[in-house]
Amino acid sequence: MVHGSGREREAHEHHRRLQFQQQQQQQHHAHFYSQQTQPRTYGVAASVPPQACSTHPPAVEYQYQHNPPQSPPSPPVEEQKPSLPSISSLLTIAADGERTTSEPGGQSPKSQQPSPEIRQEQQHRDQQHQKHQQHPQQAAIVSHPRMTLPPTPPMHPDPVVDGNQSPSASSSHSAPYFLGQSLNNMEPHQQRQNGPAAPLLKRQSVPSQPSMSPYNASSYAQSPYASSPGAASTGSFYSPEPHYGSVGMYGQRPLPSSYQPQMPLPVPTNSANGSNVWQHHHYISATSQSAFPQSQDRYICSTCNKAFSRPSSLRIHSHSHTGEKPYKCPQPSCGKAFSVRSNMKRHERGCHASASATMTT
DNA sequence: TTCTCTGTTATT
DNA sequence: AATAACAGAGA
Known part of the structure; x- marks a missing residue:
């Protein structure tokens, strides 16, 4: 039982991660591009729903080719959407009364300029979506809702994410929920608090959670995405997981004090894993x-990205993932x-006090 | 600098 | 109450 629970959690987590990784590949494209087109207004942003990327990946490639990361002129989205006419025709249909039922695919034709009435409705819908996926805090950091990197997701009341395993399900709400779930953006302790869907950590007193660590929130705020898109293309990421993922979940290793996050970027397998x-x-x-304190919390768990100051701590922590x-x-x-020696000792003292006393004396 | 032990907190 | 997981102190 005890063993099972630990491994089950791990299995859940792993499974979820795989799903997320697949999704995130597409999402990554969307985010990356949107970072370079900040000046968009909300209305314009609404005209380029994430669905467009997920359902028409080629379109994304097209944009990449025309807008290399080095010099993003933040082109108006309209310029990138030459195929409006067909959408207009769709709109016409929608105006005829199908607009209430034309959403199941989540591919509402938001990019055209419909009649004010319809547009308002669509915007309203978008706003509701964004309410779901956005924290006020992040809204403050990034003025553009659409450009928010994976926001801390609104905790779904239903921790069972299995529903999202259905491709159709994930695509149908790909816009808001997709972003909202953005994975382990969720703090590990939050994950754990959500049961199976949150298997990793449970303590809130953990100071070095990904979202709290110096290379997380702050890095968002200072992310060169905003100032130097080219840097992003060089792959300067602080991400241990891609390195060790293939070795196992716990290929942790100390980050060299002079650690330089030089990820040669998309290692094929890593990309496949959605790192x-x-x-x-x-x-x-x-x-x-x-500014990062190099001597502190240098040991990062490749599974949950939790940071530890000592290798032994990390090793012990890894037991919680492996169930070892x-x-x-x-x-x-x-x-x-037990995974922790002291816990075993305590158990021994508590449960076998008399026995041990007999043995020792 | 790291390890072990102890104590603490959260969860079940 | 038992257990999981972590941080801090001391060796």
Whole structure:
């Protein structure tokens, strides 16, 4: 039971991660591009729903080719959407009364300029979506809702994310929920608090959670995405996972004091795993990097990105992911095992106090 | 600098 | 109450 629960959590997490990784690949494109087109107004942004990227990946490629990261002139989105006429015709249909039922695919024709009435309705819909996916805090940091990097997701009351495993389901609400769930953007302790969907950590007192660590929130705020898109293309990410992911979940290793986040970017396997998620989350700009206390919390769990100051701490922590319980109760009659030695000791003292006393005396 | 032990907090 | 997980102190 004890063993099972730990491994189950891990399995859940792993499974979810895989899903997210797949999704995140597409999302990454959308984010990356949107970072370069900040000046868009809300209305314009609404005209380029994320769905467009997820359902028409080629279009994204097209945009990449025309807008290299080095010099994003923040072109008006309209210029990138030459195929409006067909949408207009769709709108006409929608105006005829189908607009209430034409949404199931989540591909509402938001890019055209419909009649004010319709447009308002669509905007309203978008606003509602964004309410779901955005925290006020992040709205403050990034003035543009659409450009917010994976926001701390609104915790779904239903922790069972299995519903999202359905491709159709994920695509149908790809816009808001997709972003909202953006994965482990969620703080590990929050994840744990949400049961199976949140298997990793549960303590709120953890100071070095991804979102709290110096290379997270601050890096967002200072992210060169905003100032130097070219830097992003060089792949300066602070993300241990892509490195060790193939080795196992716990290929942690100390970050060298002079650690330089030089991720040669998309290692094929990593891309396939969607490690972009972490890349997004752990990018450090030169500024924030220099400000980062190098001697502290250098050991990052590749699974949950939690930081530890000691390798032993990290090793012990890794047990929580693997379910490994190397410390077994010495009492023959008790087959219990623990992942933390002190916990085993305590168990021994508490549960086998008399037995141990007999043995020791 | 790291490890072990102890204490604490959260969860079940 | 038992357990999981973590941080801090001391070795």
